[in-house]
Amino acid sequence: MLAYEYGSDGRMALREKDLPRAAEGEVTVDVVAAGICGTDLKIARGEHRLFPPGTVRVPGHESVGRIRENRSGRADLEPGTPVAIAPNIACGQCPPCRKDLGPLCEDYTSVGLTFDGGFAEVVRVTARGVAGGNVLPLPPGLDLVTAAMIEPVAAVVRGLRPLRLTPTDTVLVCGAGPIGLTAVVLAKQAGVRKIIVSQTSAARRELARQYGADETIDPRAEDLVERVFELTGGIGAEVVIAATPVHQVFTDAVRAAAKGGRVNFFAGLPSGKGEVTVDANLIHYRELLVTGSTANTAADCAEAMEIVARAPEAFAALITHRVPLREADHAFELATSGEALKVLLEPQT
Structure with missing residues (x-):
């Protein structure tokens, strides 16, 4: 599959990677859209603390798509189901988690930050993420492109x-x-x-x-x-x-x-x-x-999904550019230019 990856040379580049497969308890998602945010620009500049020198990883934490494989046992995540991914996966047990501070989890993982994310044709969500409610089936009538705003709204x-x-x-x-x-x-x-x-x-x-x-x-x-x-x-x-x-x-x-x-x-x-x-x-x-405040939780994303679904036109208007994944360099140029608001990468186009 094609992915836009941060490489060991400290540069973002399009690369062919193996297609991720779902293990027991996991799902994979065909990514329809993934938003570029300030965090991704910081990663691209080599300034993000979770991307130290030598890191090789696919960013992209504002991703939505359709379930490709479901090995979680959840009936609401059958293949083809449109979903948003809440990227920040907390353990739910440590002191910060017990205080609803999931983004400060002592065993924090995150789609697109600690493991490969949505700037790719397919993304995998871990079993802990699926069990923690980080894969959100979309309500009827909310289109996938607009749903890409759920994570930033959260x-x-x-x-x-x-x-x-x-x-x-x-x-x-x-x-x-x-x-x-x-x-x-x-x-x-x-x-x-x-x-x-x-x-x-x-x-x-x-x-x-x-x-x-x-x-x-x-x-x-x-x-x-x-x-x-x-x-x-x-x-x-x-x-x-x-x-x-x-x-x-x-x-x-x-x-x-x-x-x-x-x-x-x-x-x-x-x-x-x-x-x-x-x-x-x-x-x-x-x-x-x-x-x-930093990031968000799965519960925040669920609340944001309801907000976006109630007034989709307000949030859809923030999406000013939709760019195929194969033109990711151009998408990042737009995102840094000041002329764009929300830029989406679309791996399936």
Whole structure:
């Protein structure tokens, strides 16, 4: 089969690989679509902690398709069944897992991160993943292409959960890529009072308005923090989401928060370059809650699947490019260009 693989030379390339086969308890999936996200771009740059020098592995953790082989015994996973794959597989027994911190599992495995993923014609899901509910049959009527948004939506669902959005909140989203725009959609669905989006691209600021932002800010043209306080009558934003991997964004996220505000550091910075300057006195005297979030669980993906199924058009619109797997180099160029939102690789075309 054809796969887009990270090689021992630290480069992504198309390669022919043996077709994976399902062992006892496992399934294999014919991949219909696999999304490219910031994590994959970080892998391609050789900056991901789970891809140390010498790693040979197929990335791709936002994958959907149809069951090819089913050796799990599950009747709802018969061949041909359309499914989404929740990539992060937890043991369910360690201390983090017992606290619903599956992405921090002490025996963590993940499709496309610790073993071969969806940038291939066929992907295998381990027995632990199948038993843990990481293979999700799609609800009737939800097409496979739109379902490729389930995993990124799940990541945003997890990031927003501790922020406890309420109708009296002003929400500041820093970054209007697929994650930031998804946060805008979910905040709008939660009925918050006002949504402000900070984004350098004029085209993406316009998209943010189309998705529900009440105000947009170009942080290169005006002071982000000052403008947020102007727009909120001197109060600041009750909720701030740092959804772009820019060091200054994390600093400004804390500064823009209202008293008692909740801040989420969603984006991840490159390995070894994660230090940012944050005014601890602001956290102390404003009694801010600063949270981090990483990845998602199978339960998060199941919740996201319901969200996407209720409003598929909102999430389908984030998919701007669909590229055959054999043109994966071009797909990654699009994903890094800034002109695309969500880029999908399609191995079956």
